[in-house]
Amino acid sequence: MAQDETISPAEDAAVLEALFDHSPTGLLILDPELRILRINLTRPALHNVDLAQIVGRHITDVYDLSAPGEVQEMLDGVLESGAPAQGHLVRVRPKGAPGPEYLFSVSVSRLESPRGRVWGLLAEMLDVTEREKVSARVHVYGAVRQYVGQTLNVVTTCEELVRELVPGVADIAVVEVVDAVVRGENPPPSPLQREVPLRRAAVCRSGGEEQIQAHPVGDVRALPFTTPYAQTLADLEPRLVALGPDTPWLAADPRRAEAIRAAGAHSLITVPLTLRGTVLGLLSLYRTRHTDGFETGDVTLAVAAAAHTALCIDNARRFTREHTIALTIQRHALPLRPATPTTVETAHMHVPSETGGGGGFDTFALSGARTALMVGEVAGQGIHAATTLGQIRTAIHSLASLDLEPDELLARLNDTALSLAEERVVLPPADRPPLAGSCVYAVYDPLPQTCTIALAGHPPPVVAHPDGTTEILQAPSGPPLGSAEGPPFATTTLSVADGSVLAFYTASLPQISPSPDTLQRVLRHPERPLQDLCDDVLYRLRNDPCHGDVFLLLARTHALPDDQVAAWHLEYAPRAVGTARTHARHQLAHWGVDEETAYTTETIVSELVTNAVRYGTPPLRLQLIKDRTLTCEVHDGNPLAPRLHHAKTIDEGGRGLFIVAQLAQNWGVRYGLDGKAVWAEQPLSTTRR
Numbered sequence: 001m002a003q004d005e006t007i008s009p010a011e012d013a014a015v016l017e018a019l020f021d022h023s024p025t026g027l028l029i030l031d032p033e034l035r036i037l038r039i040n041l042t043r044p045a046l047h048n049v050d051l052a053q054i055v056g057r058h059i060t061d062v063y064d065l066s067a068p069g070e071v072q073e074m075l076d077g078v079l080e081s082g083a084p085a086q087g088h089l090v091r092v093r094p095k096g097a098p099g100p101e102y103l104f105s106v107s108v109s110r111l112e113s114p115r116g117r118v119w120g121l122l123a124e125m126l127d128v129t130e131r132e133k134v135s136a137r138v139h140v141y142g143a144v145r146q147y148v149g150q151t152l153n154v155v156t157t158c159e160e161l162v163r164e165l166v167p168g169v170a171d172i173a174v175v176e177v178v179d180a181v182v183r184g185e186n187p188p189p190s191p192l193q194r195e196v197p198l199r200r201a202a203v204c205r206s207g208g209e210e211q212i213q214a215h216p217v218g219d220v221r222a223l224p225f226t227t228p229y230a231q232t233l234a235d236l237e238p239r240l241v242a243l244g245p246d247t248p249w250l251a252a253d254p255r256r257a258e259a260i261r262a263a264g265a266h267s268l269i270t271v272p273l274t275l276r277g278t279v280l281g282l283l284s285l286y287r288t289r290h291t292d293g294f295e296t297g298d299v300t301l302a303v304a305a306a307a308h309t310a311l312c313i314d315n316a317r318r319f320t321r322e323h324t325i326a327l328t329i330q331r332h333a334l335p336l337r338p339a340t341p342t343t344v345e346t347a348h349m350h351v352p353s354e355t356g357g358g359g360g361f362d363t364f365a366l367s368g369a370r371t372a373l374m375v376g377e378v379a380g381q382g383i384h385a386a387t388t389l390g391q392i393r394t395a396i397h398s399l400a401s402l403d404l405e406p407d408e409l410l411a412r413l414n415d416t417a418l419s420l421a422e423e424r425v426v427l428p429p430a431d432r433p434p435l436a437g438s439c440v441y442a443v444y445d446p447l448p449q450t451c452t453i454a455l456a457g458h459p460p461p462v463v464a465h466p467d468g469t470t471e472i473l474q475a476p477s478g479p480p481l482g483s484a485e486g487p488p489f490a491t492t493t494l495s496v497a498d499g500s501v502l503a504f505y506t507a508s509l510p511q512i513s514p515s516p517d518t519l520q521r522v523l524r525h526p527e528r529p530l531q532d533l534c535d536d537v538l539y540r541l542r543n544d545p546c547h548g549d550v551f552l553l554l555a556r557t558h559a560l561p562d563d564q565v566a567a568w569h570l571e572y573a574p575r576a577v578g579t580a581r582t583h584a585r586h587q588l589a590h591w592g593v594d595e596e597t598a599y600t601t602e603t604i605v606s607e608l609v610t611n612a613v614r615y616g617t618p619p620l621r622l623q624l625i626k627d628r629t630l631t632c633e634v635h636d637g638n639p640l641a642p643r644l645h646h647a648k649t650i651d652e653g654g655r656g657l658f659i660v661a662q663l664a665q666n667w668g669v670r671y672g673l674d675g676k677a678v679w680a681e682q683p684l685s686t687t688r689r
Contacts (some may be wrong), residue, residue, distance in 0.1 A: 011579030066091030184320030347530035358385025359549030
């Protein structure tokens with residue numbers, strides 16, 4: 001076009017007509033008073049009346065705007081400043097109409113005459129309703145992928161799902177899970193049988209209003225058959241259902257029907273929670289009177305969210321099952337009763353970790369009225385940790401039966417852990433957790449009232465004396481169990497007065513205590529019942545998750561009463577056998593032991609003293625202990641162990657220890673710095689007096 005050519009008014013009108021007739025975006029011309037002069041919107045539903053009834057009216061008289069105040073402020077700002085407004089999102093609905101809302105991206109420019117006179121506004125309105133719906137659904141699904149399944153807990157996973165779906169997708173969201181799944185059991189195959197109960201795991205409502213609930217969270221019930229909920233679980237197909245006062249299936253579930261009517265719900269989506277052909281539960285979404293009904297895109301989103309959640313629920317179910325098995329194994333590995341109630345009182349506290357750690361404790365009786373106390377934990381979690389702890393505990397019992405000193409026992413236990421680790425090398429990496437752990441092993445002897453302790457990478461115990469003073473035992477610690485190298489294990493022996501309390505614990509206890517000296521402060525009153533002390537420690541703990549099991553074992557020590565022990569020094573000569581039998585006979589009569597047990601004991605004493613005189617060295621000593629069992633001990637100065645010998649028919653001797661083994665409930669050899677003690681135990685029964 002030549003520079004001197006100008007556009008005529010007719011051409012202006014033609015351009016305007018073409019723009020309004022063919023523009024892909026909606027156009028709206030307003031006068032300075034914001035009255036509509038001309039309109040062309042891409043949504044016919046927004047002006048389904050005669051345009052002559054719209055022109056000349058204020059925009060807010062024609063349309064319901066989501067934020068009329070903000071829109072008014074934007075339009076006035078463009079009129080005053082002339083600066084255009086770009087990309088404002090405005091929700092629009094025909095005035096007073098119950099139809100859906102439409103979302104427009106609105107850009108506004110001021111219209112001026114060639115002389116600068118302002119005569120109105122031009123608004124370009126791009127319909128972004130579908131685009132924003134898709135974007136919102138993508139955002140919600142991203143949030144579901146990110147935030148649902150952060151914990152290995154079935155109910156928590158369901159709660160995370162409903163929080164992400166309300167209010168972005170639905171006004172009300174309900175998740176019901178097959179009750180067996182919550183307990184960690186295998187889910188039932190599809191189709192779900194009518195009688196299978198579901199647990200209402202999570203409910204979320206927009207606005208936080210108190211509304212009528214069909215069933216409370218935690219309620220367990222089967223779904224009525226003739227409803228969309230049951231049908232969805234029968235054929236595993238999602239459903240989009242319109243709700244109304246005359247919906248026929250509501251009569252099959254009166255309580256749910258009452259809640260639906262009270263909430264004003266008019267649209268429902270039901271989606272099964274399924275995985276690999278098994279049914280885990282049901283997701284139900286509702287929209288109420290304040291929002292539009294669901295669309296097909298909402299169903300697609302609900303199906304995708306349900307698929308992700310089903311996988312997370314199944315992971316949590318598997319963890320729950322493994323955790324339950326691990327706790328069962330661990331619980332059965334714990335001692336059922338105190339080992340020696342006469343000389344050691346015990347109480348314990350256990351705070352399981354969320355992942356099922358491998359911690360544990362044990363108390364068991366040793367020869368000579370002694371008591372073994374053990375607290376330990378192994379690396380890992382779940383079934384692997386629980387079974388490893390069971391193997392370690394069995395090894396400790398086997399080694400303790402050899403009457404080993406605590407340091408030697410831990411050294412051999414470490415060798416056992418290394419052997420177990422070598423055996424696991426052939427397993428796949430997923431089934432080969434590291435075999436490492438820590439342990440404290442202590443032996444309390446009530447006769448000298450001493451406690452000998454050895455540590456393997458474990459925190460030292462706290463000692464509470466009868467006067468209320470406490471201390472953390474300063475004891476050297478050897479390497480953790482499973483270490484191929486490290487300093488040797490060492491023992492620490494301390495004297496413990498009658499009524500002292502020893503506190504053994506796992507490393508997780510100090511981590512969740514409000515202060516490092518929590519345990520010591522509680523033990524400043526050691527005369528209190530031990531279980532009260534354990535409870536007091538528990539009540540002071542923070543509610544923080546711990547990485548391992550928290551175990552606390554308290555042991556209050558007592559001396560063995562003098563009248564339950566009898567000892568005699570014997571002459572190192574053959575006639576010591578008769579002297580020993582006489583001492584034993586008189587003492588057993590004084591204790592009121594029945595004749596059969598007394599005769600058996602005299603025989604055992606005779607054989608042990610004979611064996612000591614023949615193969616041992618002086619000094620020679622006989623000791624009888626009446627505690628949980630009747631124990632006979634013969635001490636001599638020879639550190640060499642006697643050997644059980646199965647004598648031949650023609651042999652004149654060599655049957656002593658064989659006879660002892662046949663008569664006694666248990667027998668063994670215990671070594672000391674001054675020789676050895678051969679001991680034998682029998683069940684104790686006394687005559688009536």
